[in-house]
Structures are given as C-alpha cells and as structure tokens.
Amino acid sequence: MKNIDLAGMATSNLKRRKSRTLLTIMGIVIGTISIVLMVALGLGMKETFSQQLDQVGSINIIEVSKSEDSTASTRLAEQTDNKLKDIDIEYFKGLEGVEAVSPVLQTNIKLVSGKYEMSASLIGLEPDKMNAFSFDIDTGRLLTDDDENVLLLGGKLPSSFTEAVESNTRGSAPKNNARGFGFGGMKPTEEEETLNVDVFNDRISMTLDTKYSPQKGTTQTQYNIYRVNAIGVLADGDMTRDRNAYMNIHALEQLLEDYSEADGTTLEDGYDKAYVKVYDLDYCDPIESLLEQQGYETTSYASFVETLQSTTDMLQVALGAIGAIALLVAGIGITNTMIMAIHERKREIGVMKVIGATLMDIRNLFLLEAAIIGFFGGAIGILLSVLASQLLSSSGFSQMAMGGGGGKGMSPLSAFSFSIPSWLIIIGLIFTTLIGIISGYIPARKAMKSSALEAIKTE
Amino acid sequence: MENIIEVKKLKKVYSMGKEEVYALKGIDLTIKKGEFCSLLGKSGSGKSTLLNMMAGLEKPTEGSVIIDGKPIESLNENAVTRIRKHYIGFIFQSYNLLPSHTALENVMLPLIFNDMPKKQRIEKGKEILSAVGLGDRYYHKPNQMSGGQQQRVSIARAFVNNPSIIFADEPTGNLDSKTENEIMDLIVKMKQTYDQTIVMVTHDEETSKHADRIITIKDGFIEDIQYSGGKKNENKD
Numbered sequence: 001m002k003n004i005d006l007a008g009m010a011t012s013n014l015k016r017r018k019s020r021t022l023l024t025i026m027g028i029v030i031g032t033i034s035i036v037l038m039v040a041l042g043l044g045m046k047e048t049f050s051q052q053l054d055q056v057g058s059i060n061i062i063e064v065s066k067s068e069d070s071t072a073s074t075r076l077a078e079q080t081d082n083k084l085k086d087i088d089i090e091y092f093k094g095l096e097g098v099e100a101v102s103p104v105l106q107t108n109i110k111l112v113s114g115k116y117e118m119s120a121s122l123i124g125l126e127p128d129k130m131n132a133f134s135f136d137i138d139t140g141r142l143l144t145d146d147d148e149n150v151l152l153l154g155g156k157l158p159s160s161f162t163e164a165v166e167s168n169t170r171g172s173a174p175k176n177n178a179r180g181f182g183f184g185g186m187k188p189t190e191e192e193e194t195l196n197v198d199v200f201n202d203r204i205s206m207t208l209d210t211k212y213s214p215q216k217g218t219t220q221t222q223y224n225i226y227r228v229n230a231i232g233v234l235a236d237g238d239m240t241r242d243r244n245a246y247m248n249i250h251a252l253e254q255l256l257e258d259y260s261e262a263d264g265t266t267l268e269d270g271y272d273k274a275y276v277k278v279y280d281l282d283y284c285d286p287i288e289s290l291l292e293q294q295g296y297e298t299t300s301y302a303s304f305v306e307t308l309q310s311t312t313d314m315l316q317v318a319l320g321a322i323g324a325i326a327l328l329v330a331g332i333g334i335t336n337t338m339i340m341a342i343h344e345r346k347r348e349i350g351v352m353k354v355i356g357a358t359l360m361d362i363r364n365l366f367l368l369e370a371a372i373i374g375f376f377g378g379a380i381g382i383l384l385s386v387l388a389s390q391l392l393s394s395s396g397f398s399q400m401a402m403g404g405g406g407g408k409g410m411s412p413l414s415a416f417s418f419s420i421p422s423w424l425i426i427i428g429l430i431f432t433t434l435i436g437i438i439s440g441y442i443p444a445r446k447a448m449k450s451s452a453l454e455a456i457k458t459e
Numbered sequence: 460m461e462n463i464i465e466v467k468k469l470k471k472v473y474s475m476g477k478e479e480v481y482a483l484k485g486i487d488l489t490i491k492k493g494e495f496c497s498l499l500g501k502s503g504s505g506k507s508t509l510l511n512m513m514a515g516l517e518k519p520t521e522g523s524v525i526i527d528g529k530p531i532e533s534l535n536e537n538a539v540t541r542i543r544k545h546y547i548g549f550i551f552q553s554y555n556l557l558p559s560h561t562a563l564e565n566v567m568l569p570l571i572f573n574d575m576p577k578k579q580r581i582e583k584g585k586e587i588l589s590a591v592g593l594g595d596r597y598y599h600k601p602n603q604m605s606g607g608q609q610q611r612v613s614i615a616r617a618f619v620n621n622p623s624i625i626f627a628d629e630p631t632g633n634l635d636s637k638t639e640n641e642i643m644d645l646i647v648k649m650k651q652t653y654d655q656t657i658v659m660v661t662h663d664e665e666t667s668k669h670a671d672r673i674i675t676i677k678d679g680f681i682e683d684i685q686y687s688g689g690k691k692n693e694n695k696d
Contacts, residue, residue, distance in 0.1 A: 005571045016559050351555045354516065355616065356544035356572035359537050453516045456555055 374436020
C-alpha cells in the first residue's frame with residue numbers, strides 16, 4: 001500500500017468520525033497547552049532570574065571577613081580582633097583562581113546638602129582595583145589613588161536625597177519632591193524625576209554621625225563634618241552597589257583614625273573585610289569552602305545563584321510534570337478513541353485483510369490515524385499557547401495582574417513571563433505526534449491481530 | 460489443464476472445551492484452472508471450513524493446501540495475505556462492502572493494496588462496475604443500493620484485481636430468487652469474460668447447478684462429485 005493512499009485513507013477515516021476526532025484532538029490540545037505554557041513559564045522565569053542576576057555585576061566576587069567564632073579556626077596569625085590584616089589579604093591574593101583582592105573598610109555616613117539629606121554605606125576600596133571589580137561608571141570617573149575627600153556614588157544615590165525631618169516635635173514625614181511612588185512602590189521613571197541635589201556641583205557635607213541633622217548640627221564633638229565632592233556616579237541597576245558610596249580606602253582610613261582620636265579610642269589595625277574576585281563563577285565554591293575551613297566568613301552571590309537555579313529548575317520540573325499528566329490523560333484519550341474505532345471497524349478491518357491488506361497496512365493505518373490526532377492536537381495546542389502567552393505577557397495584562405501596578409517604567413516580565421523558543425515548538429510537535437503513535441500502538445496491534453475470519457463471518 | 464488448487468488429506472479439528480469436533484475428516488480435491496466448482500452441503504457439513512482453508516483464512520490441523528504450486532498451510536499471516544492479494548478474490552454472502560465508501564471506492568480497495576496509481580484505479584474500477592451493470596452507480600454508498608446491486612459491487616471488487624481464483628461464500632444467500640438468478644448469471648458471465656477459476660459454497664442445490672462441477676460435502680467428507688453441463692444455458696435469454 002502506498003503512503004499517499006495510506007494517508008488518504010487515514011484522513012478520510014478520521015473525517016468520518018468528525019466529532020469524536022475533534023474531541024480527542026481537543027484533549028491533546030488542552031494537554032499541549034498546559035505542558036507548553038508550563039514549560040514556557042518555567043523558561044520565562046529562568047530568563048527573568050538570569051536578567052536579574054545580570055544586574056548583579058559582582059557575581060564572582062566573594063566578600064571575606066573574619067569569623068566571629070575565632071576559636072574554632074586555625075588562623076594564619078595570632079589575632080584577637082575581628083579585622084583582616086595585610087597578611088590575610090596577601091594570602092587571598094595567592095589563592096588559585098583569584099583575580100584581584102581589595103581590602104575593604106566600611107562605615108555608615110550621612111550626606112547633607114542644603115535641606116536635603118541621605119544615609120548611605122561608605123565603602124573604602126583600593127582605587128586601582130576598581131576596574132578589576134568591574135565598576136561601571138555612568139557619569140564622571142572612577143576613583144584614583146590621589147583622591148581623598150571625593151566620593152563615587154552608587155547608581156541610586158543621586159536621587160536619594162530627601163528633605164530632612166526637621167524635628168521630632170513636628171513629626172512630619174520626609175517629603176520627596178516629585179518622586180511619585182507608584183502603587184506597587186515601583187521606582188519612578190527617569191523623566192518624572194527631578195533631582196533634589198546636583199551631586200557634582202552642590203555643596204555636600206559628610207559626617208560619620210548618622211544622627212546628624214542639618215538644622216541641629218552634630219551634638220557629639222568627636223564627629224567631624226567634611227566637605228566632599230562626587231567625582232562619579234555608577235551605572236544604575238546593580239543591586240549590590242546602587243546604594244553605596246565609594247571612597248579611596250586610604251582616605252577613609254584617615255577619617256576613621258580622626259574619629260578614634262577624637263573619641264579617645266585607638267583604631268584597630270586592619271580591614272573590615274576583603275573583596276576577592278575570582279576568574280570564574282566555578283572558582284567561587286572551592287575558594288569559599290577553603291576560606292571557611294581557614295576560619296573566614298564568606299558571602300557571595302554564587303550560592304544565591306545556585307539556589308535560584310535549583311529553585312527554577314525544580315519549578316520547571318514541577319510545572320512540566322503537571323502538563324505531562326494532562327498530556328498523559330490526553331494520550332489515554334487517543335488510545336480509547338482508537339480502541340473504539342477498532343471495535344467499530346472490526347468488520348471493515350477483516351474485509352480489508354481478506355481482500356489484500358497486509359498486517360503492516362492495517363497497523364500503519366491505525367498508527368497514522370493516532371499520529372494525525374496527536375500532530376494536529378499538538379499543532380493547535382502550540383498555536384493557542386503562543387497566543388495565550390503573548391496575551392498573558394503583554395504589559396496590559398501584567399499590570400492588571402499586578403493590581404494596577406506602577407507606571408511606564410515597570411518591566412512587563414515581572415508578573416508573567418513566558419518564553420516559547422522555537423525548539424519548544426518543534427519538540428512539542430514531535431512529542432505530541434509520538435504520544436499519538438504510542439497511544440495508537442496497542443489499538444493498532446489489536447487491529448492487526450484481529451481475526452479476519454471472525455470479522456467477516458455472517459452473523 | 461493446470462491445477463490451481465490442490466487439497467491433500469485436509470483435516471480440521473475444533474476443540475470446544477474438552478470435546479473435539481471434526482469439521483473436516485480428510486479431504487482430497489484438485490481444482491483446475493478456469494473451472495467453476497461448487498461445494499454443496501448442509502449447514503455444518505464443513506464446506507465453509509474447506510473454503511476458508513483454501514483461502515488461507517484458517518489453518519488446517521492436518522494436510523496441505525497448495526495454491527498455484529505453493530503450499531500455504533505453513534505460511535505466516537503476512538505471506539498468506541500476499542498470496543491472497545495476488546491470487547484470490549472474495550464474494551461474501553453479506554457483501555461486506557465498506558459502508559462509508561462509495562461503490563467505486565469499494566471496488567478500488569484491492570487495487571490500493573496492490574499499489575496501483577489512483578488514475579488507473581479509477582479507470583479500472585469504473586470499467587468493472589460498468590461490466591457488472593452498475594455504470595450509473597459509481598458514487599452510491601452501499602446503503603443507497605439494493606441487495607442485488609450491493610452484491611454486484613462485491614462481484615466487481617472480487618474481479619477487479621484479476622485474481623486467479625474467486626471464492627464465493629453463499630453469494631446469493633441473502634437474495635430473493637429473481638435476483639439470485641441475475642447474480643448467478645453475472646458470476647458465470649464474468650467468469651467467462653475474465654477466464655477465472657471460481658469456487659462457490661452453497662447449501663442450495665439449484666444454485667450449485669450453475670457450476671461445472673458439484674462437490675457434495677457431508678460430515679467432513681466428500682460425499683459425491685458430479686459434473687454438470689452447467690445451468691448457465693438454461694437461463695440465457
């Protein structure tokens with residue numbers, strides 16, 4: 001029997017039982033939609049996560065500090081305090097896979113300009129390491145070794161100045177002019193924003209006194225007030241850096257010494273922590289566990305990334321499994337339809353066998369019918385999935401789903417994000433066709449084995 | 460003349476639970492090419508079993524069936540199907556047309572299994588339908604036709620492939636006597652036109668008289684073989 005005749009016979013048989021064929025196809029369509037949308041949702045989430053991760057530019061940077069619990073550790077040097085020493089820094093530099101190390105000093109500061117103020121974290125770094133730590137500049141420049149009282153601001157800092165709370169007696173909330181928070185607390189878009197302070201030109205004072213207010217001044221004498229300038233602003237979007245200010249570590253050391261002197265204490269020698277940059281994310285794990293064995297404490301985004309990845313993987317498996325169950329049920333539907341068809345067409349099968357259809361012809365005919373159901377179910381299902389995913393990920397729907405969430409700047413993929421790559425479409429089609437064939441296999445064998453003689457006997 | 464079918468010491472035993480029922484108790488029979496031969500017998504005589512075994516639809520318990528020199532009793536189902544496809548056409552008592560197919564489609568079915576291209580199939584199908592007198596019924600479905608017409612379609616389907624042997628199992632069993640005569644005349648006419656070998660099973664003595672040779676089967680044995688001149692001339696004109 002020729003293939004074209006086989007195909008013609010199979011389609012005409014399916015057409016003959018239109019409503020049953022359509023219902024069976026519908027089962028496959030529903031199964032396909034659920035599996036494709038589930039997988040697409042998983043893929044979309046993965047994409048969103050990896051986009052969010054991209055915003056963490058410092059992914060292969062390990063933050064190292066001394067462990068609080070120093071007794072349990074084998075130390076390189078006998079130390080009693082919790083600071084890293086130069087010897088530690090040198091040790092980090094010597095580890096395999098380490099690209100750059102910078103000691104870090106960290107303190108909290110308050111920045112004041114006119115009636116506006118803001119709190120931030122001030123981080124002292126070795127300026128010549130900034131390139132290695134991939135700091136992205138938006139405006140201005142990075143720090144240099146000669147810089148003293150100049151700041152490099154995180155991407156969100158210039159817009160973070162707010163009007164100072166005048167005093168506790170008035171109790172007025174801080175105003176932020178023209179900030180216009182969205183319903184969902186989304187960040188405002190660029191064009192809505194007018195900056196309270198021009199960080200490059202306005203006069204900015206800095207103090208280590210976090211309770212400082214421009215009206216009252218500082219109450220504690222040990223706090224100096226410094227005049228500072230911003231020399232650069234980092235690119236916005238790295239959530240680990242957006243709200244930090246950066247300074248030459250030597251200048252910061254000087255500030256801290258001044259503070260200690262005024263306070264009458266002695267500044268402990270050493271660093272709060274160190275940034276260790278490794279060449280590749282793969283080095284993160286071994287270096288981190290090595291350092292932890294040595295009694296250091298480490299934090300990095302590598303473990304965060306791993307958790308995130310395994311979470312999305314698990315999610316995808318779970319979502320896929322739900323779809324797979326739907327498709328399995330649909331497959332059973334095909335089997336059922338084909339068994340019914342064979343039962344009905346028993347006589348017809350017998351006649352065909354008697355007048356010359358080979359066993360192969362019979363088997364192929366039924367397999368093909370099942371495969372056609374699977375293929376069309378898959379094709380329609382995928383088509384509907386693509387439409388549905390476009391509808392669901394369109395910004396309109398996302399914002400609706402977010403409860404009227406905020407403004408033009410909001411990313412539509414934060415709510416529902418589906419990704420249907422072409423491989424998913426192709427695999428989906430192959431898969432549903434295969435399901436048709438597998439579901440049709442037992443009925444087809446049954447048809448093949450049925451006795452021609454029984455079938456044609458006159459009842 | 461050449462032997463187209465040889466049946467040797469054919470036995471068939473059905474087991475019905477513990478009981479064994481002998482349908483055929485040893486049949487020896489030779490059918491020559493171009494012969495019209497009828498197997499006459501009562502219900503349960505074993506005539507249909509014999510036909511089924513000659514057509515390869517059932518396997519004998521003992522003995523052999525040789526079609527055109529090839530023993531078929533030991534072949535597997537696929538091989539038997541191939542033999543049937545090339546050598547054998549069937550006419551059934553209850554026509555066994557596919558109800559969803561038109562007359563033409565039913566007739567073309569054996570040609571599909573023989574890989575004949577569509578255009579040729581249609582040509583051949585129409586030609587043979589005209590030959591059985593259904594030139595105006597190509598696109599009628601079985602339920603739109605009378606019993607006699609359906610049997611004509613069935614005859615056309617059996618002859619369309621130009622097989623060596625046509626088996627007819629009670630071809631007139633479902634028809635009234637007037638139509639019966641028409642159908643028998645048609646079978647005889649078609650046999651002559653296409654020079655076929657026909658083996659017909661019937662329980663009706665009158666019907667069997669259309670054949671060249673009447674083989675009477677009783678209780679699984681051949682009881683009697685009669686050569687008749689054929690009844691065909693009586694009915695002509």
